[in-house]
Amino acid sequence: MQEGAGQERAGTVFIVDDDERVLRSLQRLLKLSGYAVTPFADARSLLGCAELATAECIVLDLGLPDTDGLGVQEALSTIDGHPSVVFLTGRADVPSSVRAMKAGAVDFLMKPVEEAALLVAIEAGVQRTRGEREADQQKARVQARLESLTAREAEVLQHVVAGRLNKQIAGDLGTVEKTIKVHRARMMAKMGVRTVADLVRLVEYGR
Template sequence: MQDGAGQEKAGTVFIVDDDERVVHSLQRLLKLSGYAVTPFADARSLLGCAELPAAECVVLDLGLPDTDGLCVQETLLAMDTGPSIVFLTGRADVPSSVRAMKAGAVDFLLKPVEEEALLMAIEAGVQRTRGEREADRQKASVQTRLQSLTAREEEVLQHVVAGRLNKQIAGDLGTVEKTIKVHRARMMAKMGVRTVADLVRLVEYGR
Protein backbone atom coordinates (compact mmCIF):
# COMPACT_ATOMS: atom_id res chain seq x y z
CA MET A 1 0.00 0.00 0.00
CA GLN A 2 1.16 3.55 -0.70
CA ASP A 3 0.53 6.83 1.06
CA GLY A 4 -0.58 10.03 -0.64
CA ALA A 5 3.00 10.88 -1.67
CA GLY A 6 3.45 7.48 -3.28
CA GLN A 7 5.73 6.18 -0.54
CA GLU A 8 5.49 2.45 -0.07
CA LYS A 9 3.99 1.46 3.28
CA ALA A 10 5.16 -1.55 5.27
CA GLY A 11 1.53 -2.50 5.80
CA THR A 12 -1.87 -1.36 7.05
CA VAL A 13 -2.36 -1.97 10.77
CA PHE A 14 -5.41 -1.32 12.96
CA ILE A 15 -4.96 -0.99 16.74
CA VAL A 16 -7.85 -1.80 19.07
CA ASP A 17 -7.20 -0.77 22.67
CA ASP A 18 -9.02 1.50 25.14
CA ASP A 19 -5.78 2.59 26.83
CA GLU A 20 -4.84 5.90 25.19
CA ARG A 21 -1.23 5.67 26.37
CA VAL A 22 -0.82 2.25 24.79
CA VAL A 23 -2.42 3.41 21.56
CA HIS A 24 -0.23 6.51 21.37
CA SER A 25 2.93 4.46 21.98
CA LEU A 26 1.97 1.85 19.39
CA GLN A 27 1.04 4.44 16.80
CA ARG A 28 4.39 6.17 17.19
CA LEU A 29 6.34 2.92 16.94
CA LEU A 30 4.46 1.60 13.94
CA LYS A 31 4.46 4.86 12.00
CA LEU A 32 8.21 5.15 12.49
CA SER A 33 8.46 1.62 11.11
CA GLY A 34 6.56 2.62 7.97
CA TYR A 35 3.10 1.28 8.75
CA ALA A 36 -0.19 3.02 8.02
CA VAL A 37 -1.97 2.96 11.39
CA THR A 38 -5.59 3.48 12.43
CA PRO A 39 -6.57 3.33 16.13
CA PHE A 40 -9.87 2.25 17.70
CA ALA A 41 -10.96 2.44 21.33
CA ASP A 42 -13.49 -0.39 21.14
CA ALA A 43 -14.69 -3.30 19.04
CA ARG A 44 -17.80 -1.54 17.74
CA SER A 45 -15.73 1.20 16.14
CA LEU A 46 -13.43 -1.34 14.52
CA LEU A 47 -16.17 -3.58 13.15
CA GLY A 48 -18.16 -0.61 11.89
CA CYS A 49 -15.23 0.88 10.01
CA ALA A 50 -15.70 0.93 6.24
CA GLU A 51 -11.94 0.54 5.77
CA LEU A 52 -11.72 -2.70 7.74
CA PRO A 53 -11.33 -4.90 4.61
CA ALA A 54 -8.13 -2.98 3.82
CA ALA A 55 -6.50 -3.83 7.15
CA GLU A 56 -3.67 -6.35 6.88
CA CYS A 57 -3.07 -6.83 10.60
CA VAL A 58 -5.08 -5.97 13.72
CA VAL A 59 -3.31 -5.48 17.04
CA LEU A 60 -6.10 -6.46 19.39
CA ASP A 61 -6.50 -6.10 23.15
CA LEU A 62 -8.11 -9.06 24.88
CA GLY A 63 -10.20 -7.02 27.32
CA LEU A 64 -12.17 -4.35 25.49
CA PRO A 65 -14.84 -2.13 27.09
CA ASP A 66 -17.69 -3.45 24.91
CA THR A 67 -16.73 -7.09 24.26
CA ASP A 68 -14.07 -9.75 24.56
CA GLY A 69 -11.20 -9.71 22.09
CA LEU A 70 -11.80 -13.37 21.28
CA CYS A 71 -15.30 -12.49 20.08
CA VAL A 72 -13.80 -9.87 17.79
CA GLN A 73 -11.41 -12.50 16.48
CA GLU A 74 -14.35 -14.76 15.60
CA THR A 75 -16.01 -11.93 13.67
CA LEU A 76 -12.82 -11.13 11.75
CA LEU A 77 -12.30 -14.80 10.93
CA ALA A 78 -15.75 -14.87 9.34
CA MET A 79 -14.64 -12.22 6.82
CA ASP A 80 -13.42 -13.21 3.38
CA THR A 81 -9.65 -13.12 3.84
CA GLY A 82 -9.83 -10.92 6.90
CA PRO A 83 -6.77 -9.33 8.51
CA SER A 84 -4.30 -11.28 10.61
CA ILE A 85 -4.54 -10.76 14.37
CA VAL A 86 -1.86 -10.09 16.96
CA PHE A 87 -3.20 -10.06 20.52
CA LEU A 88 -1.59 -7.59 22.89
CA THR A 89 -2.96 -7.75 26.42
CA GLY A 90 -2.16 -7.19 30.05
CA ARG A 91 -3.91 -10.41 31.07
CA ALA A 92 -1.69 -13.49 31.40
CA ASP A 93 -4.61 -15.77 30.55
CA VAL A 94 -3.35 -19.16 29.36
CA PRO A 95 -6.76 -20.57 28.25
CA SER A 96 -7.45 -17.42 26.24
CA SER A 97 -4.02 -17.45 24.65
CA VAL A 98 -4.43 -21.10 23.66
CA ARG A 99 -7.86 -20.42 22.20
CA ALA A 100 -6.59 -17.39 20.29
CA MET A 101 -3.64 -19.24 18.80
CA LYS A 102 -5.74 -22.26 17.84
CA ALA A 103 -8.10 -19.89 16.03
CA GLY A 104 -5.21 -18.56 13.97
CA ALA A 105 -3.80 -15.57 15.82
CA VAL A 106 -0.26 -14.73 14.73
CA ASP A 107 0.89 -14.18 18.30
CA PHE A 108 -0.34 -13.52 21.84
CA LEU A 109 1.86 -10.91 23.49
CA LEU A 110 1.77 -9.46 26.99
CA LYS A 111 2.11 -5.81 27.98
CA PRO A 112 4.59 -4.26 28.31
CA VAL A 113 5.77 -5.76 25.04
CA GLU A 114 9.26 -5.65 23.56
CA GLU A 115 9.23 -3.54 20.42
CA GLU A 116 11.15 -6.11 18.38
CA ALA A 117 8.76 -8.92 19.30
CA LEU A 118 5.74 -6.81 18.39
CA LEU A 119 7.19 -5.65 15.08
CA MET A 120 8.13 -9.22 14.15
CA ALA A 121 4.60 -10.42 14.90
CA ILE A 122 3.00 -7.61 12.91
CA GLU A 123 5.29 -8.19 9.94
CA ALA A 124 4.42 -11.89 10.00
CA GLY A 125 0.73 -10.98 10.12
CA VAL A 126 0.95 -8.56 7.21
CA GLN A 127 2.81 -11.07 5.07
CA ARG A 128 0.32 -13.81 5.93
CA THR A 129 -2.62 -11.62 4.93
CA ARG A 130 -0.97 -10.55 1.69
CA GLY A 131 -0.20 -14.16 0.81
CA GLU A 132 -3.75 -15.29 1.48
CA ARG A 133 -5.27 -12.42 -0.49
CA GLU A 134 -2.96 -13.01 -3.45
CA ALA A 135 -3.89 -16.69 -3.43
CA ASP A 136 -7.57 -15.71 -3.43
CA ARG A 137 -7.01 -13.35 -6.37
CA GLN A 138 -5.21 -16.04 -8.33
CA LYS A 139 -7.91 -18.61 -7.62
CA ALA A 140 -10.61 -16.17 -8.69
CA SER A 141 -8.68 -15.54 -11.91
CA VAL A 142 -8.57 -19.26 -12.67
CA GLN A 143 -12.29 -19.63 -11.99
CA THR A 144 -13.03 -16.69 -14.29
CA ARG A 145 -11.02 -18.34 -17.05
CA LEU A 146 -12.83 -21.63 -16.53
CA GLN A 147 -16.17 -19.85 -16.76
CA SER A 148 -15.13 -18.29 -20.07
CA LEU A 149 -14.95 -21.71 -21.75
CA THR A 150 -17.74 -22.92 -24.00
CA ALA A 151 -19.48 -26.18 -23.13
CA ARG A 152 -17.43 -28.04 -25.76
CA GLU A 153 -14.16 -26.47 -24.60
CA GLU A 154 -15.02 -27.54 -21.04
CA GLU A 155 -15.55 -31.11 -22.27
CA VAL A 156 -12.22 -31.06 -24.08
CA LEU A 157 -10.50 -29.67 -21.00
CA GLN A 158 -11.77 -32.52 -18.85
CA HIS A 159 -10.51 -35.07 -21.36
CA VAL A 160 -7.13 -33.37 -21.72
CA VAL A 161 -6.69 -33.22 -17.94
CA ALA A 162 -7.52 -36.92 -17.81
CA GLY A 163 -4.57 -37.54 -20.14
CA ARG A 164 -6.47 -38.48 -23.29
CA LEU A 165 -5.11 -37.79 -26.78
CA ASN A 166 -6.87 -35.72 -29.43
CA LYS A 167 -7.82 -38.82 -31.39
CA GLN A 168 -9.32 -40.46 -28.30
CA ILE A 169 -11.21 -37.31 -27.38
CA ALA A 170 -12.62 -37.05 -30.90
CA GLY A 171 -13.88 -40.62 -30.67
CA ASP A 172 -15.48 -40.03 -27.28
CA LEU A 173 -17.19 -36.82 -28.39
CA GLY A 174 -18.23 -38.11 -31.82
CA THR A 175 -16.28 -35.66 -33.93
CA VAL A 176 -13.04 -35.48 -35.91
CA GLU A 177 -9.55 -34.93 -34.56
CA LYS A 178 -9.12 -31.66 -36.46
CA THR A 179 -12.12 -30.18 -34.66
CA ILE A 180 -10.76 -31.28 -31.29
CA LYS A 181 -7.44 -29.59 -32.08
CA VAL A 182 -9.27 -26.32 -32.69
CA HIS A 183 -11.27 -26.55 -29.45
CA ARG A 184 -8.14 -27.58 -27.56
CA ALA A 185 -6.12 -24.64 -28.88
CA ARG A 186 -8.87 -22.18 -27.96
CA MET A 187 -9.27 -23.72 -24.52
CA MET A 188 -5.53 -23.59 -23.80
CA ALA A 189 -5.40 -19.96 -24.94
CA LYS A 190 -8.29 -18.96 -22.71
CA MET A 191 -6.68 -20.73 -19.75
CA GLY A 192 -3.37 -19.02 -20.48
CA VAL A 193 -1.26 -22.20 -20.53
CA ARG A 194 0.92 -23.97 -23.09
CA THR A 195 1.43 -27.42 -21.64
CA VAL A 196 -0.88 -30.11 -20.28
CA ALA A 197 1.10 -30.14 -17.03
CA ASP A 198 0.43 -26.42 -16.54
CA LEU A 199 -3.24 -26.94 -17.35
CA VAL A 200 -3.57 -29.72 -14.79
CA ARG A 201 -1.94 -27.59 -12.08
CA LEU A 202 -4.15 -24.63 -12.94
CA VAL A 203 -7.37 -26.66 -12.83
CA GLU A 204 -6.40 -28.24 -9.51
CA TYR A 205 -5.58 -24.79 -8.11
CA GLY A 206 -8.93 -23.38 -9.20
CA ARG A 207 -11.00 -26.05 -7.52
Protein backbone atom coordinates in the same frame (compact mmCIF):
# COMPACT_ATOMS: atom_id res chain seq x y z
CA MET B 1 4.74 11.37 -1.29
CA GLN B 2 7.79 9.55 0.04
CA GLU B 3 6.18 9.03 3.45
CA GLY B 4 3.00 7.64 1.89
CA ALA B 5 5.01 5.26 -0.31
CA GLY B 6 6.90 4.01 2.73
CA GLN B 7 3.67 3.40 4.61
CA GLU B 8 2.23 1.51 1.69
CA ARG B 9 5.26 -0.78 1.58
CA ALA B 10 5.27 -1.36 5.35
CA GLY B 11 1.58 -2.14 5.58
CA THR B 12 -1.77 -1.04 6.98
CA VAL B 13 -2.34 -1.76 10.66
CA PHE B 14 -5.44 -1.25 12.83
CA ILE B 15 -4.98 -1.06 16.62
CA VAL B 16 -7.78 -1.82 19.10
CA ASP B 17 -7.24 -0.99 22.77
CA ASP B 18 -9.43 0.76 25.35
CA ASP B 19 -6.37 2.18 27.15
CA GLU B 20 -5.78 5.58 25.56
CA ARG B 21 -2.14 5.70 26.63
CA VAL B 22 -1.42 2.30 25.11
CA LEU B 23 -3.26 3.27 21.95
CA ARG B 24 -1.23 6.46 21.52
CA SER B 25 2.04 4.70 22.29
CA LEU B 26 1.43 1.90 19.79
CA GLN B 27 0.22 4.32 17.15
CA ARG B 28 3.37 6.42 17.51
CA LEU B 29 5.64 3.36 17.37
CA LEU B 30 4.02 1.95 14.26
CA LYS B 31 3.93 5.25 12.42
CA LEU B 32 7.63 5.73 13.10
CA SER B 33 8.16 2.23 11.70
CA GLY B 34 6.46 3.23 8.44
CA TYR B 35 3.01 1.70 8.93
CA ALA B 36 -0.28 3.36 8.06
CA VAL B 37 -2.15 3.16 11.38
CA THR B 38 -5.81 3.51 12.37
CA PRO B 39 -6.63 3.37 16.12
CA PHE B 40 -9.89 2.17 17.71
CA ALA B 41 -10.96 2.33 21.36
CA ASP B 42 -13.46 -0.54 21.17
CA ALA B 43 -14.52 -3.52 19.10
CA ARG B 44 -17.73 -1.94 17.86
CA SER B 45 -15.83 0.90 16.19
CA LEU B 46 -13.45 -1.56 14.56
CA LEU B 47 -16.12 -3.91 13.23
CA GLY B 48 -18.19 -0.99 12.00
CA CYS B 49 -15.32 0.55 10.07
CA ALA B 50 -16.07 0.77 6.34
CA GLU B 51 -12.39 0.22 5.54
CA LEU B 52 -11.95 -2.87 7.74
CA ALA B 53 -11.08 -5.10 4.79
CA THR B 54 -8.09 -2.90 3.93
CA ALA B 55 -6.30 -3.78 7.18
CA GLU B 56 -3.37 -6.11 6.70
CA CYS B 57 -2.79 -6.67 10.42
CA ILE B 58 -4.95 -5.92 13.47
CA VAL B 59 -3.30 -5.46 16.86
CA LEU B 60 -6.07 -6.49 19.21
CA ASP B 61 -6.40 -6.16 22.98
CA LEU B 62 -7.80 -9.34 24.50
CA GLY B 63 -9.79 -7.58 27.23
CA LEU B 64 -12.00 -5.00 25.54
CA PRO B 65 -14.91 -3.33 27.40
CA ASP B 66 -17.65 -4.25 24.93
CA THR B 67 -16.51 -7.78 24.04
CA ASP B 68 -13.50 -10.03 24.38
CA GLY B 69 -10.82 -10.14 21.73
CA LEU B 70 -11.57 -13.74 20.85
CA GLY B 71 -15.07 -12.76 19.80
CA VAL B 72 -13.64 -10.02 17.62
CA GLN B 73 -11.22 -12.50 16.08
CA GLU B 74 -14.14 -14.78 15.20
CA ALA B 75 -16.02 -11.89 13.61
CA LEU B 76 -12.95 -10.90 11.60
CA SER B 77 -12.68 -14.42 10.18
CA THR B 78 -15.90 -13.84 8.24
CA ILE B 79 -14.79 -10.73 6.35
CA ASP B 80 -12.98 -10.54 3.05
CA GLY B 81 -9.30 -9.72 2.97
CA HIS B 82 -7.91 -12.10 5.61
CA PRO B 83 -6.56 -9.45 8.02
CA SER B 84 -4.07 -11.06 10.39
CA VAL B 85 -4.47 -10.67 14.16
CA VAL B 86 -1.81 -10.03 16.81
CA PHE B 87 -3.17 -10.22 20.36
CA LEU B 88 -2.06 -8.12 23.32
CA THR B 89 -3.08 -8.94 26.88
CA GLY B 90 -2.34 -7.63 30.35
CA ARG B 91 -2.63 -11.00 32.03
CA ALA B 92 -1.34 -14.50 31.50
CA ASP B 93 -4.19 -16.54 30.04
CA VAL B 94 -3.08 -19.86 28.61
CA PRO B 95 -6.54 -21.11 27.50
CA SER B 96 -7.22 -17.86 25.64
CA SER B 97 -3.80 -17.88 24.01
CA VAL B 98 -4.33 -21.45 22.84
CA ARG B 99 -7.74 -20.59 21.40
CA ALA B 100 -6.35 -17.51 19.69
CA MET B 101 -3.45 -19.35 18.08
CA LYS B 102 -5.66 -22.25 16.97
CA ALA B 103 -7.97 -19.70 15.34
CA GLY B 104 -5.05 -18.32 13.34
CA ALA B 105 -3.59 -15.49 15.42
CA VAL B 106 -0.05 -14.55 14.44
CA ASP B 107 1.07 -14.06 18.05
CA PHE B 108 -0.19 -13.56 21.60
CA LEU B 109 1.94 -10.99 23.42
CA MET B 110 1.97 -9.80 27.01
CA LYS B 111 1.75 -6.13 28.05
CA PRO B 112 3.89 -4.16 28.42
CA VAL B 113 4.86 -5.48 25.02
CA GLU B 114 8.45 -5.42 23.78
CA GLU B 115 8.62 -3.18 20.74
CA ALA B 116 10.88 -5.54 18.78
CA ALA B 117 8.60 -8.53 19.39
CA LEU B 118 5.53 -6.55 18.37
CA LEU B 119 7.12 -5.29 15.16
CA VAL B 120 8.24 -8.81 14.23
CA ALA B 121 4.71 -10.13 14.80
CA ILE B 122 3.11 -7.33 12.80
CA GLU B 123 5.48 -7.81 9.88
CA ALA B 124 4.69 -11.53 9.89
CA GLY B 125 0.98 -10.70 9.92
CA VAL B 126 1.24 -8.24 7.05
CA GLN B 127 3.17 -10.72 4.93
CA ARG B 128 0.70 -13.51 5.70
CA THR B 129 -2.24 -11.33 4.72
CA ARG B 130 -0.57 -10.23 1.49
CA GLY B 131 0.21 -13.85 0.61
CA GLU B 132 -3.38 -14.94 1.20
CA ARG B 133 -4.76 -12.03 -0.79
CA GLU B 134 -2.42 -12.78 -3.68
CA ALA B 135 -3.53 -16.41 -3.61
CA ASP B 136 -7.17 -15.29 -3.73
CA GLN B 137 -6.42 -13.04 -6.70
CA GLN B 138 -4.64 -15.85 -8.53
CA LYS B 139 -7.57 -18.20 -7.96
CA ALA B 140 -9.95 -15.52 -9.20
CA ARG B 141 -7.89 -15.17 -12.37
CA VAL B 142 -7.99 -18.93 -12.93
CA GLN B 143 -11.77 -18.94 -12.40
CA ALA B 144 -12.15 -16.11 -14.91
CA ARG B 145 -10.22 -18.13 -17.49
CA LEU B 146 -12.37 -21.19 -16.83
CA GLU B 147 -15.53 -19.13 -17.19
CA SER B 148 -14.31 -17.79 -20.54
CA LEU B 149 -14.44 -21.30 -22.04
CA THR B 150 -17.34 -22.42 -24.18
CA ALA B 151 -19.30 -25.46 -23.03
CA ARG B 152 -17.47 -27.69 -25.53
CA GLU B 153 -14.05 -26.27 -24.59
CA ALA B 154 -14.83 -26.97 -20.94
CA GLU B 155 -15.69 -30.57 -21.84
CA VAL B 156 -12.43 -30.94 -23.74
CA LEU B 157 -10.53 -29.51 -20.78
CA GLN B 158 -11.93 -32.14 -18.45
CA HIS B 159 -10.93 -34.91 -20.84
CA VAL B 160 -7.44 -33.47 -21.36
CA VAL B 161 -6.89 -33.15 -17.60
CA ALA B 162 -7.97 -36.78 -17.26
CA GLY B 163 -5.19 -37.77 -19.66
CA ARG B 164 -7.33 -38.60 -22.68
CA LEU B 165 -5.89 -38.33 -26.21
CA ASN B 166 -7.55 -36.28 -28.94
CA LYS B 167 -8.78 -39.39 -30.70
CA GLN B 168 -10.29 -40.75 -27.49
CA ILE B 169 -11.93 -37.43 -26.72
CA ALA B 170 -13.43 -37.27 -30.19
CA GLY B 171 -14.91 -40.73 -29.72
CA ASP B 172 -16.35 -39.84 -26.33
CA LEU B 173 -17.88 -36.60 -27.58
CA GLY B 174 -19.11 -37.99 -30.87
CA THR B 175 -17.06 -35.79 -33.19
CA VAL B 176 -13.90 -35.96 -35.27
CA GLU B 177 -10.34 -35.60 -34.04
CA LYS B 178 -9.71 -32.49 -36.15
CA THR B 179 -12.55 -30.66 -34.37
CA ILE B 180 -11.16 -31.69 -30.98
CA LYS B 181 -7.76 -30.29 -31.93
CA VAL B 182 -9.36 -26.92 -32.69
CA HIS B 183 -11.29 -26.86 -29.40
CA ARG B 184 -8.20 -27.99 -27.51
CA ALA B 185 -6.00 -25.28 -29.02
CA ARG B 186 -8.54 -22.58 -28.20
CA MET B 187 -8.98 -23.91 -24.68
CA MET B 188 -5.24 -23.99 -24.01
CA ALA B 189 -4.88 -20.44 -25.34
CA LYS B 190 -7.67 -19.14 -23.14
CA MET B 191 -6.17 -20.87 -20.11
CA GLY B 192 -2.76 -19.38 -20.92
CA VAL B 193 -0.86 -22.68 -20.87
CA ARG B 194 1.20 -24.67 -23.37
CA THR B 195 1.49 -28.10 -21.79
CA VAL B 196 -0.94 -30.56 -20.24
CA ALA B 197 1.11 -30.54 -17.04
CA ASP B 198 0.68 -26.76 -16.74
CA LEU B 199 -3.04 -27.11 -17.42
CA VAL B 200 -3.45 -29.73 -14.71
CA ARG B 201 -1.60 -27.58 -12.16
CA LEU B 202 -3.68 -24.53 -13.06
CA VAL B 203 -6.99 -26.37 -12.77
CA GLU B 204 -5.98 -27.92 -9.44
CA TYR B 205 -4.92 -24.52 -8.14
CA GLY B 206 -8.24 -22.97 -9.11
CA ARG B 207 -10.32 -25.51 -7.22
